[in-house]
Amino acid sequence: MIRRVRMLAPLAIATLAACASAPTHFYTLLPQSSPAHSAGPADYRIDVLPVRIPAQDDQPQLVVRESDDRVALLEGERWVAPLGDQIRAAVSDRLSRDLGVVDVHGLPESGPRRVYRVKLDVRRFESVPGRYAREDIVWSVHQADAEHAALTCASSLTEPVGSGYAALVLGHQQALAVLSGRIAGALRAVAAGRAVPCP
Numbered sequence: 001m002i003r004r005v006r007m008l009a010p011l012a013i014a015t016l017a018a019c020a021s022a023p024t025h026f027y028t029l030l031p032q033s034s035p036a037h038s039a040g041p042a043d044y045r046i047d048v049l050p051v052r053i054p055a056q057d058d059q060p061q062l063v064v065r066e067s068d069d070r071v072a073l074l075e076g077e078r079w080v081a082p083l084g085d086q087i088r089a090a091v092s093d094r095l096s097r098d099l100g101v102v103d104v105h106g107l108p109e110s111g112p113r114r115v116y117r118v119k120l121d122v123r124r125f126e127s128v129p130g131r132y133a134r135e136d137i138v139w140s141v142h143q144a145d146a147e148h149a150a151l152t153c154a155s156s157l158t159e160p161v162g163s164g165y166a167a168l169v170l171g172h173q174q175a176l177a178v179l180s181g182r183i184a185g186a187l188r189a190v191a192a193g194r195a196v197p198c199p
Contacts, residue, residue, distance in 0.1 A: 031093075044113055044191050046095055046116050051088045062079070084122075091179065098184045118187075129163070130162065139183060150190045
């Protein structure tokens with residue numbers, strides 16, 4: 001009995017070592033910090049609201065499409081935080097830097113400055129390794145004390161990606177950067193009282 005346990009012990013250790021040799025990788029949609037644009041600070045603030053995500057994509061693992069009717073959840077490739085929180089943070093960060101504004105989401109109201117709310121509804125968040133990252137997002141901009149949205153638009157963004165999961169995440173970062181640029185342009189126009197079509 002003891003001899004048998006001793007013989008099995010190296011096999012058990014080898015099995016555990018094999019499991020430990022496959023680390024989990026964590027990804028973020030928040031890009032590395034970069035300098036703010038040279039435009040002066042805006043005379044308003046923003047409130048980027050929590051983001052709505054399709055249930056099939058709202059997973060801690062990366063969800064990748066394998067075919068028309070099949071997806072895979074990658075256990076070893078995970079988001080560092082909930083996907084909706086990451087999209088909100090990425091858009092908030094880009095708008096804050098591009099417009100020179102403060103995102104006051106979750107903070108008590110203070111001061112006379114106008115607050116514009118930005119709402120994002122993600123309809124599709126598709127990842128195809130080695131091919132593309134796609135995001136279909138309906139978004140709106142409206143002043144906090146206004147009854148109706150000043151602008152509601154739909155953006156479909158597709159970025160080609162190289163091989164590897166890091167490239168796939170970078171593609172989604174780039175798509176969100178394009179989206180944030182469109183929202184920033186809309187905010188400038190709405191805050192200036194100009195009519196603006198959806199970009």
